[in-house]
Amino acid sequence: MSETVIHAENLTKRFGDFVAANALTLEVYKGEIFGFLGANGAGKTTAMRMFCGLSIPTSGKATIAGYDVYRQTELIKKNIGYMSQKFSLYEDLTVLENIRFFGGIYGLSNAQLKSKSDELITQLGLQHEAKKLVSGLPLGWKQKLSFSVAVLHQPKIVFLDEPTGGVDPVTRRQFWDLIYDAADKGVTIFVTTHYMDEAEYCNRISIMVDGKIEALDSPGNLKKHFQVDSMHEVFYQLARGAKRGE
Amino acid sequence: MKQLLVFIKKEFAHVLRDRKTLLILFGMPVVQILIFGFALTNEVKNSKILIVDNAKDIVSQRLITQLEASRYFEIEKAAWNHDQIEEGFKAGTIKLAIVFPANFQNELLHQNSVQVQILADASDPNNATTLINYASSVIQDYQSQVNQTATVPYRIIPEMRMLYNPQLKGAHNFVPGVMALVLMLVCVMMTAVSIVKEKETGTMEILLVSPFKPILVILAKAVPYLLLSLINVVSILLLSVFLLDLPIHGSILLLFAESTLFIITCLTLGIFISVKTDSQQTAMLISLMGMLLPTILFSGFMFPIENMPLPLQIISNIVPSKWFYIIVKSIMIKGLGIAAIWKETLILVGITSFLLVISLKSFKIRLS
Incomplete structure (x- = not known):
């Protein structure tokens, strides 16, 4: 068993009477690709916001990269990367400027920025586009760039919120190659998705229904447990009991 | 940082x-x-003014000359009665009228103080204020010229009237x-x-x-x-x-x-x-x-x-x-x-x- 990077125990978030996240308990290990599944409105975003230090839990315990979600949010933020479902680089800045800006706000030194951005641009094969505005790039490349920027400061964990929405299957596959690369280097990947084929790529997954985690295991074990052939079926069996919707 | x-x-x-x-x-x-x-500026330059000179003496003539010399004014014509002032304002041909009382010079010399009436079309308050200010500064200039040589200071008091908008509400x-x-x-x-x-x-x-x-x-x-x-x-x-x-x-x-x-x-x-x-x-x-x-x-x-x-x-x-x-x-x-x-x-x-x-x-x- 390797090092635990996300540890949550009975983590709960209430908004008035509404329990958005109900007693979440889970552990995620270093270098793992953890899929965080759930229908819309199941409470994934709320949970993720608590893990990222954006939202203070109502009750329960959690540590992210060893730091407490109540008291050490600043340290958490330094040690995680985040990529949202919306494409979120600056369209009116060039590829290079975006890399330098995001590296810069994470406090990388000029020398680090230079070597990192060169490395990244070569890795993505964007040498010709480095000085062009991001707005001109195809969506797939933007997503890849987005991910690379999220791991630029070598975080321990990177949170991906539906990173491949609206991307074609080939580009999605390429995107997952980047994810595997990062995981091989010891970065923990915490990813939400609605694509069940992507769920299969994860080491372990959890499925949230109405604010609770209803299942947590490897895709293989889950399929065995529910006696079905695909993750799709697993998800469907669990999620159709949901009372909450969008 | x-x-x-x-x-x-x-x-x-x-x-x-x-x-x-x-x-x-x-x-x-x-x-x-x-x-x-x-x-704003185009209108203020070369504004037409009407002068009613009831005195026709040396002092009033000198003042009129000074007003004429100013680049802000263009003396339309010297009218002889008050009706023309009103007509001029109504027709919009004049922006300002100055009325010198009869015995202008005499009063100034003997009482050391005389009033001169300045009437403005204040329906355009910006213009009216500016023009009145110009006119009274010309008069004040003249007054200080006269006072340089005088033993007792003379005062020419401009009496201003804002027609049509007496309270003069407007932006300076x-x-x-x-x-x-x-x-x-x-x-x-x-x-x-x-x-x-x-x-x-x-x-x-x-x-x-x-x-x-x-x-x-x-x-x-x-x-x-x-x-x-x-x-x-x-x-x-x-x-x-x-x-x-x-x-x-x-x-x-x-x-x-x-x-x-x-x-x-x-x-x-x-x-x-x-x-x-x-x-x-x-x-x-x-x-x-x-x-x-x-x-x-x-x-x-x-x-x-x-x-x-x-x-x-x-x-x-x-x-x-x-x-x-x-x-x-x-x-x-x-x-x-x-x-x-x-x-x-x-x-x-x-x-x-x-x-x-x-x-x-x-x-x-x-x-x-």
Whole structure:
């Protein structure tokens, strides 16, 4: 068993009477690709916001990269990367400027920025586009760039919120190659998705229904447990009991 | 600190890369000054005036000659009766009338004091004030010339009448108004839009997840607009001094200090709007309707506040541009110092701190 990077125990978030996240308990290990599944409105975003230090839990315990979600949010933020479902680089800045800006706000030194951005641009094969505005790039490349920027400061964990929405299957596959690369280097990947084929790529997954985690295991074990052939079926069996919707 | 600089640099890149915004940013003050300025100056030069000289003595003739010499006036014709004055005003052929009483010279020499009547068409209050001021300064010039050689000082008292608008409600000058307007527009709208844009495109989320402090996000957003707005202040002042011959009577330093204060007020307003809204359109609409309109209506720049019903007069007090307009007018036109405007300054500081506290508070609430 390797090092635990996300540890949550009975983590709960209430908004008035509404329990958005109900007693979440889970552990995620270093270098793992953890899929965080759930229908819309199941409470994934709320949970993720608590893990990222954006939202203070109502009750329960959690540590992210060893730091407490109540008291050490600043340290958490330094040690995680985040990529949202919306494409979120600056369209009116060039590829290079975006890399330098995001590296810069994470406090990388000029020398680090230079070597990192060169490395990244070569890795993505964007040498010709480095000085062009991001707005001109195809969506797939933007997503890849987005991910690379999220791991630029070598975080321990990177949170991906539906990173491949609206991307074609080939580009999605390429995107997952980047994810595997990062995981091989010891970065923990915490990813939400609605694509069940992507769920299969994860080491372990959890499925949230109405604010609770209803299942947590490897895709293989889950399929065995529910006696079905695909993750799709697993998800469907669990999620159709949901009372909450969008 | 370095992170902040990286961020400010990025903000400048956003602004400078957007040609259209840049054009609006720097073109707007110039265009507004030109529009307001030339509408005003063209009319004041060579205004036709009517002179009714009932005295026809040496003193009145000399005064008329001096009036004729002024480039502001063009003596239409010397009329002999009062009816012609009224006709002239009604037809719009004259802007000002000056009436010398009979025995002008005698009264002046024997009583040392004489009245001369100046009538103006005050339906255009700006023009009327300017013309009356010009005319009375010509008369005063003459008076001091005479007094140099006189043992007992002579006084020629201009008796002014504003026809058609006796209370003379209206703006003295538009430059302070344009300044308030431009700064409002640039600071409030641009800041609000640029922060909301980050929310809309999702980059705000990334910034919030980063260790970069939210308060620094706001600071980094405000700095470029503060600098750009100061450039606008400079360009407005340059235009008004060199193009419109409107000198700055008071301290330039004080003027800049007050402008910076007002810019900060506007920036906090912009931040406040951005915290409360989620789309660029809403932010823009609120800035335009909620900020620009009150500036035009309630600053006293276009419509005299004293003429408004009491509730509106009370409302005008919460409009920051009103106070800034008073401050700029006092410094630029009346040449007053801080002693005369400390109250207005304090009010602006109060409004700014209030807005700052509220917007920072609501910014934090959004985070938890």
